[in-house]
Amino acid sequence: MRLRALTTLNFRNLTPDTLELPAGLVSVSGANGAGKTNLLEAAYLVLTGLTEAGRLEQLVARGSGEAYVRADLERQDGVSILEVGLGRGRRVAKVDGVRVRSGALPPGSAVWIRPEDSELILGAPGVRRTFLDALLSRLSQRYAHQLSLYERHLAQRNAALRAMTSRVGEGRAEPWALDVWDAKVVELGTEILSLRRRVLARLTPLAQEAHEALGGHKALTLNLDETTTPEDFHADLLRRRDEELARGVTLSGPHRDDLAMRLDDFPAGDFVSRGEARTIALALRKAELDLLTERYGEPPVLLVDDWTAELDPQRRNFLLGLARALPQALITGTDAVPGAAGCYAAHDGSFSWQGGSA
Ligand SMILES: Nc1ncnc2c1ncn2[C@@H]1O[C@H](COP(=O)(O)OP(=O)(O)OP(=O)(O)O)[C@@H](O)[C@H]1O
Incomplete structure (x- = not known):
């Protein structure tokens, strides 16, 4: 283009x-x-x-x-x-x-490469989640749609949790009322988790190849650091319900997951130099460019x-x-x-x- x-x-x-x-x-x-x-x-x-x-x-x-x-x-x-x-x-x-x-x-x-991309490695998990979600949303309209529905239902579930949290002390919490939110959050979240796994399987070899071409001598690995799995999401919500009622927030699900990056098996965020962080970020952007080119048929x-x-x-x-x-x-x-x-x-x-x- x-x-x-x-x-x-x-x-x-x-x-x-x-x-x-x-x-x-x-x-x-x-x-x-x-x-x-x-x-x-x-x-x-x-x-x-x-x-x-x-x-x-x-x-x-x-x-x-x-x-x-x-x-x-x-x-x-x-x-x-x-x-x-x-x-x-x-x-x-x-x-x-x-x-x-x-x-x-x-x-x-368009793909935008910026010095701030180092935050993908050095920053908080939310930066990496946003990267994955933004990339997936650009590759799949369905992902973008399901993600925005998930975020809406999650906000409603959290609001319900907070309301119950304030009533727990009075013995008036009615946790069964969460079941209706759980069903929707699990349905949408499970699809998001599965799609993230699929895109990571394609992103990883492209990023590794670019990292090597950039002269990165250490082996780069990318993994999803998940708070739950597509199979266990519902069971995990039930298992942690008391903890969630005490804290007033949903503790498992794709909104809490991270994209873990390692160099030679050390967590990249803790051990890389600024230049190495920029190199990994460049490799991720190159992989993004490759995936978008493949999806839309032109660079x-x-x-x-x-x-x-x-x-x-x-x-x-x-x-x-x-x-x-x-x-x-x-x-x-x-x-x-x-x-x-x-x-x-x-x-x-x-x-x-x-x-x-x-
Ligand atoms: N909404 C705005 N209205 C007017 N000026 C703005 C606004 N937002 C940013 N600026 C100004 O735009 C200027 C140029 O910023 P920009 O980041 O594009 O510079 P740059 O050429 O990339 O510089 P550098 O080489 O330092 O990165 C800054 O001085 C900034 O204060």
């Missing part, structure tokens, strides 16, 4: 503009704070409907009420116009002028933020080799990327065309 043009209006610090983007490797370079990350963030949002921002308002330029992003995306079957409008806590998405749910923007159209646009951060020459070469093999990659850094098909210089939220680089 190729992003032919990107238009932004009132998006963070970006000056309203339309950037025409060539195929191949596109370099965006400039000083710290110039707006390079913001440009990739706008592209990722309009291409996939996804954002890492905590609140949508953060994406709107300070002092403005609304922001807008448009992408002219070239795919095998033609060019689509994708649009996202952002207001206070509100988002509107359109494909070719027709309003759609933001989940209906093409989920396989996504690759977005790489700060391509030199924490990476030695071998890893930088891997990243540039990967980018060059794709129809298009947008790569940011404080220095221009060598051998780019086109270069933009970023300055204070504006981008000026510099032509190709040597």
Whole structure:
């Protein structure tokens, strides 16, 4: 896939503009704070409907009420116009002028590689769960649907538990009332657990292969660290019911699971260097790119933020080799990327065309 043009209006610090983007490797370079990350963030949002921002308002330029992003995306079957409008806590998405749910923007159209990806290894289990859930949701609409239903029923079960917890002391708890929530949570949770196992079986060899190609000498293993299994979920809820009533929260299920990563059989989160963490994260993103390419039949646009951060020459070469093999990659850094098909210089939220680089 190729992003032919990107238009932004009132998006963070970006000056309203339309950037025409060539195929191949596109370099965006400039000083710290110039707006390079913001440009990739706008592209990722309009291409996939996804954002890492905590609140949508953060994406709107300070002092403005609304922001807008448009992408002219070239795919095998033609060019689509994708649009996202952002207001206070509100988002509107359109494909070719027709309003759609933001989940209906093409989920396989971009992969974003960022220095913050190291948190996938060094951060809390929730970061890894979000990675798996986001990837699975992009590979399977059914997973996205079942996950959102699971989260809704889980919130209701937790609310019921909390209400009962406050009545336990008075001897008025009625735990049988949980049965109705248990049935739905188990039905949905069991499917989520099974789908996660299936995708991990495909993700693992791809990540291992990329990790080796990146020069990672230690053996990488990925495993689901599960609080329950598809077979035992219902029994586990019943077994831990007293504990749950005491604490007012659901203690088993996919919402508590982790994606355990090990290097040479040591837990990666506790023992890796920053560079090793970045290497594992790169391998995971490469595996994500492979799975999305396989699922949608053509490679996504690759977005790489700060391509030199924490990476030695071998890893930088891997990243540039990967980018060059794709129809298009947008790569940011404080220095221009060598051998780019086109270069933009970023300055204070504006981008000026510099032509190709040597
Ligand atoms: N909603 C917003 N409105 C206006 N400016 C914003 C908004 N959100 C962020 N900014 C500003 O955008 C600027 C550019 O940030 P960005 O992260 O894109 O820089 P960068 O070029 O990637 O820098 P670095 O090389 O340091 O990573 C920052 O100075 C930030 O304060």
